[in-house]
Amino acid sequence: MRYLLIPLLCLLPFFAHAGEATDMAADPVLEKRMIGLAEKLRCLVCQNESLASSHSGLAEDLRREVREQMQKGLSDQEIIDYLVSRYGDFVLFDPPVKKATLVLWYGPFALLLMGIGVLVHQLRKRKNLIVETELSAEDAQRAAELLNETADQSNQPKDSQA
């Protein structure tokens, strides 16, 4: 019994088909167009799901509404306009650029520009702080001596500490 259970369990994923929630597909072309449009629209009940993939009752009703309006011969844009007039821009996953959404669309770029500005300003300020000075011959000599000294020390065997 147990040996039968394991292969059966392995078969389980094949039955767990997680496709779009479909109600009826009488006209496959229309259904495809409806699903295409519904993917761009937000389900207002489960807000991060699209209208195409939601199983909520309202989503089913809205898909029916979209389907019926398509059958009536309305264009995609007309249907979107209808839904926006009822539910607001919130139904769109892609909010339109207008006064209220300017910050949403261009805010990140403004912040990026501000960041670049601050960065450039800081880098310039730091550059001015570093004063390049020529090394005098005497200093160069001392530096070379110090460098040679440390090089000699590192070559020495480590038994001095023991």
Add this chain to the structure above:
Amino acid sequence: MARFILPFVIFMIVSVFLFVGLGLNPHEVPSPLVGKPAPAFSLPQLHEPDKQFSLQDMKGKVWLLNVWASWCTACEHEHPLFMELSRQNLVPLYGMDYKDKPEDGMAWLQKHGNPYTLVVSDAEGRVGIDYGVYGVPETYLIDKQGVIQYKHIGVVTELDLRENILPLVKELQAK
């Protein structure tokens, strides 16, 4: 000291934004219908399905349209308030039984009491879509010209009624 001022100011600004932003309810979507004429409809009455009720019947009146359903548990919370409102007789309250079997809706009203002047049945939720309903209960305040003046999403509390809805009702009735 001066070098801490700028980060502190930025911190305060971010705090204010987060405080306000996280306090908002993402389920309260502002309705584009406020300030627009209420979508026309004609629906069968819940108790007398042969009779229709339409938006035109309410011309010249300030009224509340409450969208509810027997399956809506939140509706039970606002229900006592509406019972009280109907006793006070300040504003006519009409109900829309949304996506509900009429017999279930009637049984619910029998059990909890009926605060509505009249109830219409939107069994398929078509008028609901026209009104942008997405979460029951929802309540609309419609003026004499048939324009939606206010929309309340979710349970109406006593505070909402006292502070927002009733003052607006009074103002609109005076017009």
